[in-house]
Amino acid sequence: MSAVLAKAARHLAGRHKIADASAxxxxxxVAVVLLDxxxxxxxxxxxxxxxxxxxxxxxxxxxxxxxLPPDNPVFLLIEQVRSGEVTVVDHDLNLESPRLNxxxxxxxxxxxxxxxGAVVLVMQDASAARALDRQLAFRGAARSVTGMAAILAxxxxxxxxxxxxxxxxxxxxxxxxxxxxxxxxxxxxDRIRALxxxxxxFGEKPIARTAVNIHRVLEHxxxxxxxxxxAHVRFQEQYDPSLPPVWANRDQLVQVVLNLVKxxxxxxxxxxxxxxxxxxxxxxxxxxxxAIPGSTTRLDLPLFVSVRDNGPGIPDDIRPHLFExxxxxxxxxxxxxxALVAKIIGDHGGLIEVDSRPGRTEFRLHLPVVTERxxxx
Numbered sequence: 001m002s003a004v005l006a007k008a009a010r011h012l013a014g015r016h017k018i019a020d021a022s023a024x025x026x027x028x029x030v031a032v033v034l035l036d037x038x039x040x041x042x043x044x045x046x047x048x049x050x051x052x053x054x055x056x057x058x059x060x061x062x063x064x065x066x067x068l069p070p071d072n073p074v075f076l077l078i079e080q081v082r083s084g085e086v087t088v089v090d091h092d093l094n095l096e097s098p099r100l101n102x103x104x105x106x107x108x109x110x111x112x113x114x115x116x117g118a119v120v121l122v123m124q125d126a127s128a129a130r131a132l133d134r135q136l137a138f139r140g141a142a143r144s145v146t147g148m149a150a151i152l153a154x155x156x157x158x159x160x161x162x163x164x165x166x167x168x169x170x171x172x173x174x175x176x177x178x179x180x181x182x183x184x185x186x187x188x189x190d191r192i193r194a195l196x197x198x199x200x201x202f203g204e205k206p207i208a209r210t211a212v213n214i215h216r217v218l219e220h221x222x223x224x225x226x227x228x229x230x231a232h233v234r235f236q237e238q239y240d241p242s243l244p245p246v247w248a249n250r251d252q253l254v255q256v257v258l259n260l261v262k263x264x265x266x267x268x269x270x271x272x273x274x275x276x277x278x279x280x281x282x283x284x285x286x287x288x289x290x291a292i293p294g295s296t297t298r299l300d301l302p303l304f305v306s307v308r309d310n311g312p313g314i315p316d317d318i319r320p321h322l323f324e325x326x327x328x329x330x331x332x333x334x335x336x337x338x339a340l341v342a343k344i345i346g347d348h349g350g351l352i353e354v355d356s357r358p359g360r361t362e363f364r365l366h367l368p369v370v371t372e373r374x375x376x377x
Contacts, residue, residue, distance in 0.1 A: 030124050035078070037117025039064040051125055052100065067100050074107055074121075081109040081119050101355070156196055164189040207347055211245035211370045212253060214305060218280050221257045230265035230278065238281035243303055244369045252344050259337045260307040260363050267311030267361065279308040285366070301350055301366035308363075314356040322354060 025032045031048035033041060041059040049056055052067065068074060073093055080088045087110045095102040105123055112118040163185065170182040222235055246253070261278060268276035285304050314322065323342035345352045351366040 030122055033121040033123065034112075035064060035119045035121065036115075037082075039078070042118070048123070051102065051105075051123060068095060068097050072096075077107060077109050078119050078121075081111050082117060085111045085113070087111075101357075101360075103355075157193065160189050160193050160196075164193075207249050207252070209247050209249055209348075212248045212250045214243065214246050214253070214282060214303065214367070215239050215241075217250065217253050217257060218282070218305070220254060221261055222280065224258065225261050225265060225278075229262060233265050233268060233276045233278050236277065236279040238279060240283045243282055243284060246303055246367045247370045248348050248367060252348075256341050256344050256365070257305070257307065259341050263337065264307055264309035264311065264361070268309050271312045273310055273312075275310070277310050279306070281306040281308070301368055303367050303369050305365040305367065306362055309361050310359055311361055313358045313361055314354070319354070319356060323352070 025043070026045045028045055029047060031051040032043075032045045033048050034043035036042050040063050044052070044056050044059050049059070052059065054062070054067075064074075064078075072095065073090060074095065077088050077090050080086070087108065089106070089108045091106045093105045093107055095105055102125060105125055108122045110120045110122075112120060167182045167186040167189065171179050171186070174182060218237070218239070222237070225233070226235065261280075264278045265276075268278070282303070282305050284302055323338050342352055345365055345367075349368055353364045353366070355362045355364070
């Protein structure tokens with residue numbers, strides 16, 4: 001496909017064919033950029049606009065050097081293309097600057113023989129595929145917790161009730177020193193039972209879904225947060241009012257977003273951050289589709305919900321395992337909150353992504369919207 005793209009891009013050098021070539025490249029699902037010898041943007045397609053986060057009109061006023069620092073590896077790739085007049089491919093590049101943050105990008109550069117010094121860049125973002133791979137791993141981890149929860153519920157709860165009852169009886173019949181020990185036994189039994197109750201949430205139960213206004217869910221969570229654990233945090237809302245309803249369980253979405261907002265509030269508090277802030281945003285993202293496990297059906301996930309904070313970021317050693325059970329950076333955390341978030345989103349057929357660096361951590365949920373078939377149910 002890349003060779004076809006490069007060949008099609010060469011038509012841009014001929015003015016009488018530029019409209020046809022532009023139409024072809026504009027429809028391509030990968031980002032295509034044509035740079036002139038001074039690295040000015042001569043052409044970008046819609047996928048490139050989305051990848052770079054800037055409109056074609058805005059990019060027309062810029063050079064690639066305005067978006068990326070001079071030591072970025074993409075400039076070395078471009079130089080190799082120009083000096084050798086050959087196609088060069090590099091994988092897993094990071095396009096990072098104050099204006100851009102894209103990781104794991106595959107970039108192919110090709111020369112234009114008809115226009116010396118011009119370079120065609122084809123850029124592919126593999127983050128969605130990596131997110132899907134991680135999501136499948138999270139679902140596997142959640143299923144293992146499901147089995148553990150069933151065993152714990154059956155084998156632990158009954159003896160715990162007996163231990164707690166015996167401790168209560170002891171409290172009323174022993175002296176002050178022993179009463180303190182009896183209270184400790186009772187409190188620890190309650191703590192273990194609460195942990196088992198949380199793990200039971202991983203059970204495989206059918207989801208009752210309806211059409212849910214995602215903005216009402218976010219507003220509900222924001223009000224809860226600002227009246228309690230996040231009273232000291234400034235909230236920003238960046239909502240797309242044109243979004244359709246999502247096909248989901250409203251209470252479970254509240255649980256998911258509340259968990260993410262609570263984590264964000266704790267992150268900006270523990271740092272501490274001078275001006276703690278949480279940004280809630282929604283939007284529409286074309287082209288996000290996943291296959292339903294065990295089926296040939298593909299599910300569209302055009303709607304996204306983002307929870308972003310300006311905390312210190314997630315430690316590098318924890319990030320790859322963030323949604324696995326019992327993984328946490330908190331001294332008092334159980335490590336089940338994000339594992340449950342991943343399971344709930346997976347049960348809805350959605351995806352969850354995380355992007356974190358110092359000063360910016362974003363959790364992004366990709367969710368299905370209501371279809372005509374859903375509405376008829």
